[in-house]
Amino acid sequence: MTYNQTTISEIQFYPVKPKDGLLGFVSFVLDDKFWMGSVAVFSRPDGRYRLVYPTRKVGGQNINIFHPITQEAGQEVETAVSEKVAELLSENYESDEPTQTAW
Numbered sequence: 040m041t042y043n044q045t046t047i048s049e050i051q052f053y054p055v056k057p058k059d060g061l062l063g064f065v066s067f068v069l070d071d072k073f074w075m076g077s078v079a080v081f082s083r084p085d086g087r088y089r090l091v092y093p094t095r096k097v098g099g100q101n102i103n104i105f106h107p108i109t110q111e112a113g114q115e116v117e118t119a120v121s122e123k124v125a126e127l128l129s130e131n132y133e134s135d136e137p138t139q140t141a142w
Contacts, residue, residue, distance in 0.1 A: 045112050046070050047119040052080070052127050062088070062128075065120050075105060080124055088121045 047067050054063040060083075066076035079091040090113075092106040107113035 045115045047116055050120060050123040052124050057082075060089075062124070065090075065124070067116070067120065069116075077104075078120070080120065088117070088124055090117055090120060 047069060048071065049066075049068040051066050052063055053065070055061060060081040062080045062082055064076075065078045065080055066074065067078075069075055077093040079093075081089045081091060083089050093104040094101040095104060096102075107116055
């Protein structure tokens with residue numbers, strides 16, 4: 040089976056007051072077919088970002104809503120989102136403008 044490269048577009052970052060490494064949430068469009076939202080963005084000690092995909096608690100058990108099923112797809116999403124978040128955070132720190140709720 041041949042896989043095409045994943046397309047990640049329309050990345051939006053929704054910052055929150057940082058707590059326990061949580062910086063905010065992102066949404067994005069995957070392969071021009073699926074809107075993915077409520078993906079948490081955490082900072083890592085090495086300066087990179089970690090994505091945590093949404094779950095729902097059902098009967099005391101966490102059920103995954105969605106997540107990448109291949110390491111390659113997960114890496115593509117993480118790279119695209121990390122680049123966008125880093126870009127937006129650096130723009131915000133360089134600007135005197137107040138933080139926006141979504142970019």
